Amino acid sequence: MRREYNYSREHDIVEDLSQYSKMLKYAKAGTAEYNDISSHIKKLKNIKELNKKIKKGDLAYFSKGLPYQKGRATKPIKSDKQKNLDELYTEKREIEIKLSDIKERIIIVKNS
Numbered sequence: 605m606r607r608e609y610n611y612s613r614e615h616d617i618v619e620d621l622s623q624y625s626k627m628l629k630y631a632k633a634g635t636a637e638y639n640d641i642s643s644h645i646k647k648l649k650n651i652k653e654l655n656k657k658i659k660k661g662d663l664a665y666f667s668k669g670l671p672y673q674k675g676r677a678t679k680p681i682k683s684d685k686q687k688n689l690d691e692l693y694t695e696k697r698e699i700e701i702k703l704s705d706i707k708e709r710i711i712i713v714k715n716s
Contacts, residue, residue, distance in 0.1 A: 624641055
């Protein structure tokens with residue numbers, strides 16, 4: 605909880621407001637502590653409203669932190685088993701292409 609009123613981000617005010625409202629739940633109504641907490645909550649709400657008007661276009665004030673920086677895209681690392689399977693599949697494709705060529709030649713020879 606902060607006692608100073610110089611908030612650089614709206615998120616900080618919201619955190620303080622939630623903490624003081626939790627404290628207000630446990631304080632007995634009508635006591636001095638309850639009145640102090642409720643007046644502090646009112647001040648924080650006023651500050652929040654004023655900051656919304658004053659810092660209307662300031663994106664840094666309204667954001668919770670730095671945006672996620674997307675890193676360089678990397679290729680997924682393949683296991684040895686997957687590498688072997690990929691090689692076998694490419695061999696299979698090559699053999700199927702050769703087989704289809706041979707079948708076409710057979711058809712051409714039969715028709716001639």
